[in-house]
Amino acid sequence: MYTTGNRIAWLQGPDASCAKTGPVPPRPWHLVLLGPPGVGKGTQAEKIIAEFGACHLSTGDVFRYAARDTSGQAPSPAMAVALAAMKRGELVSDATVVELVRERIQCLACQYGFLLDGFPRTLEQAHALDAILGAAGRKLDAAINYFAPESLIIERLSGRRVCRQCRTGYHVQNKPPRVSGRCDACDGDLIQRDDDKPEAIRTRLHAYATTCDPVLEFYRRQGLLRKIDASGDPGAVFVHTREVIQKLSPAVPH
Numbered sequence: 001m002y003t004t005g006n007r008i009a010w011l012q013g014p015d016a017s018c019a020k021t022g023p024v025p026p027r028p029w030h031l032v033l034l035g036p037p038g039v040g041k042g043t044q045a046e047k048i049i050a051e052f053g054a055c056h057l058s059t060g061d062v063f064r065y066a067a068r069d070t071s072g073q074a075p076s077p078a079m080a081v082a083l084a085a086m087k088r089g090e091l092v093s094d095a096t097v098v099e100l101v102r103e104r105i106q107c108l109a110c111q112y113g114f115l116l117d118g119f120p121r122t123l124e125q126a127h128a129l130d131a132i133l134g135a136a137g138r139k140l141d142a143a144i145n146y147f148a149p150e151s152l153i154i155e156r157l158s159g160r161r162v163c164r165q166c167r168t169g170y171h172v173q174n175k176p177p178r179v180s181g182r183c184d185a186c187d188g189d190l191i192q193r194d195d196d197k198p199e200a201i202r203t204r205l206h207a208y209a210t211t212c213d214p215v216l217e218f219y220r221r222q223g224l225l226r227k228i229d230a231s232g233d234p235g236a237v238f239v240h241t242r243e244v245i246q247k248l249s250p251a252v253p254h
């Protein structure tokens with residue numbers, strides 16, 4: 001069992017230092033997790049990390065972290081535009097997201113490996129990632145694409161709640177808190193993310209549908225694409241995820 005570690009360098013950028021500790025996996029994995037918002041990539045990422053190591057690098061988490069920044073400093077103009085797009089459920093510009101990932105190149109070069117979640121979302125981002133990985137001396141092992149019917153995704157997203165204080169996640173049906181509206185861990189208020197509200201969900205799913213095919217094709221051509229049906233419960237989906245990772249070529253660690 002590996003630790004999830006502390007992703008402060010990923011969340012805050014190059015000025016923060018990595019605080020990940022614990023054993024380094026014998027085979028560090030370099031994976032991209034693809035699939036529509038709400039398909040369960042974050043949940044699978046937690047399970048992959050516990051079993052195989054690596055760090056969970058979500059670009060959405062970086063934007064959410066910036067949105068709740070309590071330092072009192074105004075966000076940079078590019079970040080302010082990005083956060084407004086996120087609130088509406090729209091994609092942030094390629095230039096902003098690519099720059100944000102490029103700044104965090106040390107997270108991609110890390111000895112623990114990485115699971116990139118939410119990036120790349122467009123073909124331009126996929127090309128940029130190849131260049132960034134080349135500069136970091138890393139190669140992808142696979143791009144795992146999770147898929148599920150849209151009706152199920154909408155149900156998952158619209159029932160999601162998060163603790164305002166500690167950010168623990170819940171679901172009104174699948175993972176309800178002990179006391180309605182209160183966090184089990186810290187008793188904070190449970191809230192719905194702006195981008196999990198119905199209008200933003202529609203926009204997010206539309207954004208995904210219009211950009212995903214070229215990205216899937218890009219990885220399919222390279223022989224890196226693996227597909228997993230994510231409509232079952234998280235444990236069952238992880239059984240498939242584990243099989244897929246175990247079958248990946250046990251090439252020399254890189």
Ligand code: AMP
Nearest residue numbers: 037059060086090091092097118119121
């Ligand atoms: P997620 O949690 O991955 O669904 O990301 C939340 C929001 O962050 C998205 O709806 C976008 O507004 C923004 N975002 C995250 N990653 C990207 C990306 N790779 N490209 C564009 N926008 C992104």
